[in-house]
Amino acid sequence: MALIVQKYGGTSVGSLERIASVAEKVSAARQAGHDLVVVVSAMSGETDRLIRLAKGIDPQPNPRELDVLISTGEQVTIALLSMALEKHGCPARSYTGAQVRILTDSAFNKARILEIDAQRMRKDLAEGRVVVVAGFQGVDEQGNITTLGRGGSDTTGVALAAALKADECQIYTDVDGVYTTDPRVVPEARRLDRITYEEMLEMASLGAKVLQIRSVEFASKYNVPLRVLSSFTEGAGTLITSEEEGMEQALISGIAFNRDEAKLTVLGVPDQPGVAYRILGPIADANIEVDMIVQNIAEDATTDFTFTVHRNDYEKALHILRATASELGAREVSGDSRIVKISLVGVGMRSHAGIASTMFQALAKEGINIRMISTSEIKISVVVDEKYLELGVRALHSAFGLDAGK
Amino acid sequence: MALIVQKYGGTSVGSLERIASVAEKVSAARQAGHDLVVVVSAMSGETDRLIRLAKGIDPQPNPRELDVLISTGEQVTIALLSMALEKHGCPARSYTGAQVRILTDSAFNKARILEIDAQRMRKDLAEGRVVVVAGFQGVDEQGNITTLGRGGSDTTGVALAAALKADECQIYTDVDGVYTTDPRVVPEARRLDRITYEEMLEMASLGAKVLQIRSVEFASKYNVPLRVLSSFTEGAGTLITSEEEGMEQALISGIAFNRDEAKLTVLGVPDQPGVAYRILGPIADANIEVDMIVQNIAEDATTDFTFTVHRNDYEKALHILRATASELGAREVSGDSRIVKISLVGVGMRSHAGIASTMFQALAKEGINIRMISTSEIKISVVVDEKYLELGVRALHSAFGLDAGK
Numbered sequence: 001m002a003l004i005v006q007k008y009g010g011t012s013v014g015s016l017e018r019i020a021s022v023a024e025k026v027s028a029a030r031q032a033g034h035d036l037v038v039v040v041s042a043m044s045g046e047t048d049r050l051i052r053l054a055k056g057i058d059p060q061p062n063p064r065e066l067d068v069l070i071s072t073g074e075q076v077t078i079a080l081l082s083m084a085l086e087k088h089g090c091p092a093r094s095y096t097g098a099q100v101r102i103l104t105d106s107a108f109n110k111a112r113i114l115e116i117d118a119q120r121m122r123k124d125l126a127e128g129r130v131v132v133v134a135g136f137q138g139v140d141e142q143g144n145i146t147t148l149g150r151g152g153s154d155t156t157g158v159a160l161a162a163a164l165k166a167d168e169c170q171i172y173t174d175v176d177g178v179y180t181t182d183p184r185v186v187p188e189a190r191r192l193d194r195i196t197y198e199e200m201l202e203m204a205s206l207g208a209k210v211l212q213i214r215s216v217e218f219a220s221k222y223n224v225p226l227r228v229l230s231s232f233t234e235g236a237g238t239l240i241t242s243e244e245e246g247m248e249q250a251l252i253s254g255i256a257f258n259r260d261e262a263k264l265t266v267l268g269v270p271d272q273p274g275v276a277y278r279i280l281g282p283i284a285d286a287n288i289e290v291d292m293i294v295q296n297i298a299e300d301a302t303t304d305f306t307f308t309v310h311r312n313d314y315e316k317a318l319h320i321l322r323a324t325a326s327e328l329g330a331r332e333v334s335g336d337s338r339i340v341k342i343s344l345v346g347v348g349m350r351s352h353a354g355i356a357s358t359m360f361q362a363l364a365k366e367g368i369n370i371r372m373i374s375t376s377e378i379k380i381s382v383v384v385d386e387k388y389l390e391l392g393v394r395a396l397h398s399a400f401g402l403d404a405g406k
Numbered sequence: 407m408a409l410i411v412q413k414y415g416g417t418s419v420g421s422l423e424r425i426a427s428v429a430e431k432v433s434a435a436r437q438a439g440h441d442l443v444v445v446v447s448a449m450s451g452e453t454d455r456l457i458r459l460a461k462g463i464d465p466q467p468n469p470r471e472l473d474v475l476i477s478t479g480e481q482v483t484i485a486l487l488s489m490a491l492e493k494h495g496c497p498a499r500s501y502t503g504a505q506v507r508i509l510t511d512s513a514f515n516k517a518r519i520l521e522i523d524a525q526r527m528r529k530d531l532a533e534g535r536v537v538v539v540a541g542f543q544g545v546d547e548q549g550n551i552t553t554l555g556r557g558g559s560d561t562t563g564v565a566l567a568a569a570l571k572a573d574e575c576q577i578y579t580d581v582d583g584v585y586t587t588d589p590r591v592v593p594e595a596r597r598l599d600r601i602t603y604e605e606m607l608e609m610a611s612l613g614a615k616v617l618q619i620r621s622v623e624f625a626s627k628y629n630v631p632l633r634v635l636s637s638f639t640e641g642a643g644t645l646i647t648s649e650e651e652g653m654e655q656a657l658i659s660g661i662a663f664n665r666d667e668a669k670l671t672v673l674g675v676p677d678q679p680g681v682a683y684r685i686l687g688p689i690a691d692a693n694i695e696v697d698m699i700v701q702n703i704a705e706d707a708t709t710d711f712t713f714t715v716h717r718n719d720y721e722k723a724l725h726i727l728r729a730t731a732s733e734l735g736a737r738e739v740s741g742d743s744r745i746v747k748i749s750l751v752g753v754g755m756r757s758h759a760g761i762a763s764t765m766f767q768a769l770a771k772e773g774i775n776i777r778m779i780s781t782s783e784i785k786i787s788v789v790v791d792e793k794y795l796e797l798g799v800r801a802l803h804s805a806f807g808l809d810a811g812k
Contacts, residue, residue, distance in 0.1 A: 016462040057490045065492070075481070
């Protein structure tokens with residue numbers, strides 16, 4: 001008998017039929033002898049409906065009141081799911097974030113969890129009840145309702161699992177696990193049985209949007225075993241845990257990619273201390289996030305500096321960069337918004353050499369020119385022309401033996 | 407500068423436009439120098455929508471969870487109104503019932519208010535904020551969300567006014583006050599400037615459904631001046647207060663009527679102690695509410711016993727009464743569902759004789775036969791055939807000088 005936290009997202013509770021089906025799933029797990037805490041999101045579309053109401057009043061609604069408003073979305077779901085469980089003869093009790101007491105800071109719309117009181121939940125579990133908790137919300141020291149920001153329900157699930165020292169936190173969603181890459185690009189993509197927190201973080205931040213990054217960080221920090229699985233189909237999903245001694249680890253776990261980037265280069269900048277800061281400072285001041293950064297030293301005591309930003313920020317960044325370049329006496333500014341980033345992710349890289357050269361070889365064999373490279377401990381990212389995305393991802397998926405059946 | 411509690415019902419906050427217009431009304435009162443606590447209901451239709459969701463899960467939803475669900479209706483409104491006020495430059499803060507701390511008992515779906523903590527509201531008022539409170543809801547000693555039952559928002563308004571010792575509790579609704587009778591029946595009906603709690607209670611319970619009876623009882627108990635006025639038009643509305651010395655009091659305040667009653671009679675019952683209980687006991691056991699009760703003693707040591715019930719309960723009551731009558735050895739049972747009750751209401755009755763005879767005379771002049779009479783200290787009710795409703799009400803309205811312009 002285990003203590004399990006289950007989290008169901010918006011599509012999983014998107015209608016009365018879906019809620020009834022979640023109640024069946026929960027009842028079944030309860031009958032299998034497990035103690036269950038269930039975290040739910042708002043029914044799909046509900047949060048957007050509430051935000052539309054708020055914007056109808058004020059395009060920039062008061063942040064405190066916005067949280068009072070949108071927190072009702074999850075409150076509706078916890079009540080309906082608890083009713084459905086009770087109707088199934090499965091004793092249940094719902095709690096809002098404030099009722100559990102999920103204490104957060106007072107940063108409305110993007111609050112952070114500070115502390116969770118597990119006492120009330122433990123009492124209900126001891127009395128044989130399923131505890132149903134509203135995701136995404138909490139309460140600050142002054143009793144104000146707060147929300148954790150979009151996708152915060154995953155974080156609620158993980159935080160509750162940590163507070164309760166649960167055996168597992170199961171995130172039910174509309175995909176049946178984490179894949180080696182996007183199956184829409186590579187039909188041979190395989191579901192991973194297991195992946196480490198770090199790999200998941202690299203995969204998620206690179207565009208494999210299965211889980212909220214914050215919830216994975218949280219799970220990693222408190223070492224909560226996290227399982228991603230589908231609420232629509234049966235299956236064991238993907239278990240996300242810390243790297244364990246003796247755990248048989250694939251060289252490469254997956255291939256992530258990102259179509260949303262654009263690349264900017266300033267050529268022939270005098271190579272002096274502080275150049276990177278003088279180039280990127282004005283970009284940061286304009287609230288533009290920078291992803292990859294590469295700097296090369298050229299022969300003539302000048303340097304070439306390249307970085308990537310989100311495509312939506314490309315024109316703005318180019319404009320800023322031109323001003324900076326002329327101040328710095330740089331030779332030239334260039335840019336390209338038709339690029340993609342492809343990344344190999346795997347903790348196996350740490351202990352294996354030759355991964356990069358295998359990667360470059362596979363791309364070269366397909367005639368794909370690499371425009372930019374950057375590496376981290378468990379990731380190698382390359383930038384290529386966007387027309388090569390599918391070809392590149394497929395070539396790498398095959399070269400690293402990730403195709404299904406291999 | 408006064409402390410005023412304003413309550414806006416479902417139609418008054420039924421759309422974003424209506425909420426914006428309430429915000430303007432509140433801002434104006436704030437600018438006139440008043441301290442304001444505003445109680446709101448759910449947007450019209452919202453509570454019904456939520457109940458439909460619940461019934462879609464379970465026709466008899468768990469009562470605790472039903473309160474968690476439907477309390478979101480008012481929570482949405484307090485957030486939207488506070489946003490609208492803030493946008494108008496009028497500082498405001500919203501509170502759910504639990505946040506104020508409106509402490510209730512644990513009778514889910516029909517909780518009673520036990521205590522209100524005024525501290526937080528007083529602090530906000532002192533800091534120049536409008537306090538916006540969710541009507542209809544509270545929290546019990548264990549922290550469970552409760553609701554007061556339908557129409558409970560009026561009660562919330564009055565209870566807050568009592569707790570804050572407010573100068574006035576203003577109930578904004580879709581009518582502009584309390585009338586001498588229903589203007590749809592008597593076009594000459596007049597809005598009353600002032601009426602006593604007792605008269606209002608008699609008017610409300612007799613079918614003039616402007617205010618919830620409970621809220622009037624509450625106002626009377628704590629002596630909170632209550633004002634009914636329209637959120638759609640300007641005007642002073644009707645002030646409901648206790649009867650004051652030297653207050654010029656009209657003989658009759660109004661004429662109420664009720665089309666929903668049916669009359670049942672058992673004739674020739676042996677006149678023995680306990681007969682009334684033996685007749686009405688089985689009716690009460692069947693959860694049928696009885697309104698008027700009249701008993702006459704006949705010559706032959708038998709008695710005739712008549713009472714009225716809601717028309718929806720007529721067939722059921724008749725069935726029960728037939729069984730009882732045969733047990734009691736009564737001569738006959740009869741009934742009539744095509745009757746109406748017409749009532750004169752006025753505290754002036756206490757000190758003036760001859761009201762009843764004026765009433766009977768006015769009805770006789772129109773050839774209206776009275777089928778049943780019952781009186782209380784400030785009310786005289788008669789039952790007549792339903793076809794005489796309009797004629798009877800108009801005759802009385804005119805006979806007691808209530809017509810507009812008189």
